[in-house]
Amino acid sequence: MENKEILIKAQEYIKETFLKEGTGHDYYHIERVVTNARRILQTEQANSFTVQLAAWLHDLGDKKLNNGIDKSEELISSFLKSLAVEQSIIDRVIEIVSQVSFSKGNKPSSIEAEIVQDADRLDAIGAIGIARCFAYGGSKNCILYSPDEKEKENSSIQHFYDKLFKLKGLMNTESAKLIAAKRHLFMEEYIAEFYREV
Numbered sequence: 001m002e003n004k005e006i007l008i009k010a011q012e013y014i015k016e017t018f019l020k021e022g023t024g025h026d027y028y029h030i031e032r033v034v035t036n037a038r039r040i041l042q043t044e045q046a047n048s049f050t051v052q053l054a055a056w057l058h059d060l061g062d063k064k065l066n067n068g069i070d071k072s073e074e075l076i077s078s079f080l081k082s083l084a085v086e087q088s089i090i091d092r093v094i095e096i097v098s099q100v101s102f103s104k105g106n107k108p109s110s111i112e113a114e115i116v117q118d119a120d121r122l123d124a125i126g127a128i129g130i131a132r133c134f135a136y137g138g139s140k141n142c143i144l145y146s147p148d149e150k151e152k153e154n155s156s157i158q159h160f161y162d163k164l165f166k167l168k169g170l171m172n173t174e175s176a177k178l179i180a181a182k183r184h185l186f187m188e189e190y191i192a193e194f195y196r197e198v
Helices: 003-018 027-041 048-057 072-082 087-098 111-122 126-139 156-162 164-170 174-197
Strands: none
Touching (some): 003 027, 027 111, 072 087, 087 111, 126 156, 126 174, 156 164, 164 174
16 A cells, blocks of 8 residues: 555544544644644655654544553554554554653654654644643543632643643754744733733
8 A cells, every 4th residue: 555545544544533532632633733744844854654644643542532541552553554554664653653742751762753742742732722721621620720729730721831831842843843932922822811811
């Protein structure tokens, strides 16, 4: 199977699997990550096919969507084997995906992993990131906000401080850093307005 056809099959499978997902990790999130990755690829020397394939599959088996159990390796391997993808490519994609997550804290070991990590993190900040933060919080029964020190730890607003405001400084590629700077500023303005209204 040609690389282009594999990418089309991956897109179709992800759309079928994630279309109705309600935590902010839906098909359109994944599609945006692929778009971000393609944008970064324009200024980076990397294996475009591997980057795009890993971007399409980066949430497949994610522990956040599987009751705390990481099934990435199992599900990615099974899907790609069904398309008769070479084992070396399967291993490469699994390696990249294992280095994307913020919570795992893994440093990317290749430019391909750096691009996919950046592409995913860009979708966690800015206007889209704000919307996804509240969608995810709602799906996990997190409170929106509380001035109470004990309660605020489990709030969607606290997530800005625990993760979202840190992402700008964790981008790997120059093009992602430029995009992140603008999106970060928007989040700062949003939070300032949020507190004014509160």
